[in-house]
Amino acid sequence: MTKVKTGIIGVGFIGEEHLKALRAHESVEVIGIADQSTDLAAARSRQYGVPFYTDPIALMEEARPDYVTICTPHFSHTSFAIEAMRRGIHVLVEKPLTVSASAADECLRVMRETGMKLGVGYLQRLRTAHRKVYDLVQSGFVGRIQRVTMVRTAWFRSMAYHRSNPWRGTWKGEGGGILVNQAPHDLDLLVWTAGLPSEVLVEMGTLGHDIEVEDDVCAVLKWANGATGTLHVSTNEAPGRSFYEIAGTKGTLRLEDGCVTATALAVDSHEFSETTQERMVPPPTGGEMLFRQPPEPVEFSTLPGMHANFAAALREGAPLVCSAEEALQEVELANAMLLSGVTRQWVQVPVDRAEYDRVLEELMATRSLEAYKAKRAGR
The missing domain is CATH 3.40.50.720 (NAD(P)-binding Rossmann-like Domain)
Incomplete structure (x- = not known):
């Protein structure tokens, strides 16, 4: 061939x-x-x-x-x-x-x-555990998604990393920090498995490095169906965590350190709530499955x-x-998160292109996320 x-x-x-x-x-x-x-x-x-x-x-x-x-x-x-x-x-x-x-x-x-x-x-879409989460969501295992929680702080980077190339850690060289460098893998996993949020509210900063861009981001997410979620990514934390959970009306999926735990409910939680005579007893579980990703050599x-x-x-x-169409969704989310992080307001997704491009130009001119946030706060 x-x-x-x-x-x-x-x-x-x-x-x-x-x-x-x-x-x-x-x-x-x-x-x-x-x-x-x-x-x-x-x-x-x-x-x-x-x-x-x-x-x-x-x-x-x-x-x-x-x-x-x-x-x-x-x-x-x-x-x-x-x-x-x-x-x-x-x-x-x-x-x-x-x-x-x-x-x-x-x-x-x-x-x-x-x-x-x-x-x-x-x-990372080719990792066995990540594919299992995607397949289970697509199969309807979790039902209607109600909550998404992601903590990905196992991205520790030293100043030696940032000094290894002059473009690293700069607005003109990278266009951002963890949101465009490490976390795109995490944002892609989130939109691939749980769908693209419709609105975000973000607190972000430069907490642990002498660089221009963000190294810590904490977000609240909303979806059009009413689901909510939180996301925290950082390059400062050690030992870091790698944790992702999707909770729905029929079950919960937990991805942690290459292991997927899938817990099914015996009955849809919404249906159970409407029909049960119990006031504080949750629906029974229908069993738990464990999927462990094979060790990856590198x-x-x-x-x-x-x-x-x-x-x-x-x-x-x-x-x-x-595909490029799918990858655009990750860019949409990253852009919306950065905009929210500097405006400290809820930002709609899809993002306003003109506003994002203007803010990015201003960040490149200011050359400091913290200085830019302080400048905006003084307006």
Whole structure:
């Protein structure tokens, strides 16, 4: 079987993880890499035995890959994705799809115009435990969702991490902190399994690092069906927690440390409430199931599967692990949370594009979340 050909744009930390994942891949071959650093590109070229380019456009036009894998800083995702699609090249982009919903809108517009495929690397969707939560929700196991609780504070990052690249921890370089860097995995899991909230209220700050952007976010969430939820993400906490729970009228799902606990009710709680003569006795449970995720040898062990899926999408029309339309929902939520965090007001989802873009420009000019919040408070 002839392998699908990809070119990797950006071969820093995450780009190299893709190179490792594709070194002996059964369906995908790396035919070129590109990076703005000639030294880094040359070193990766020697190490992995692939041609290198210092210009991503040259990679697209000379190597002509079937798709490019974009692993560059967040703001450049939009331009590289559009350049590739306009040249008839499909795109797999690292999370997030874009920094802003308005930029995501433009990517989707070009995708539809060109007919190219645009996928986003939310590789945690391929984890066994995460897929189990999704499948159980889709099966109706929890009934109507009433509450969602997520605590993801196992993202500890030191100042050495932020100093490792000049764009890290800055508004101009990253477009945000944990909301656009680490937590997109968590926000994607939430909207994938529980749906996109309709409204958010957020308290956020820079609590543990000398950086411009947010490193701690606490949110209250509302859904259109009346469900409510809370979410807390942080890069400051140690030891951190990884906890996610969905409670519905028919049961509860709990995901923690790769283990899913599914507790079913014997009868729908709303129906029970309407018919029981008991005043304070809850409905009986109908049993509990435990699903444990197989141990993963390395953090990025699902990357080969992500590329295998993209190759299957090109060859056979298989559905993408995460389409651009789905990835837009995560961007919507992240944008709404940032807006709420600086305005300290409830923010509707979908987000107001013009307002978000204006606030982001002001944050880039101020270069400090805390200074910007203080400035707004003094208005």
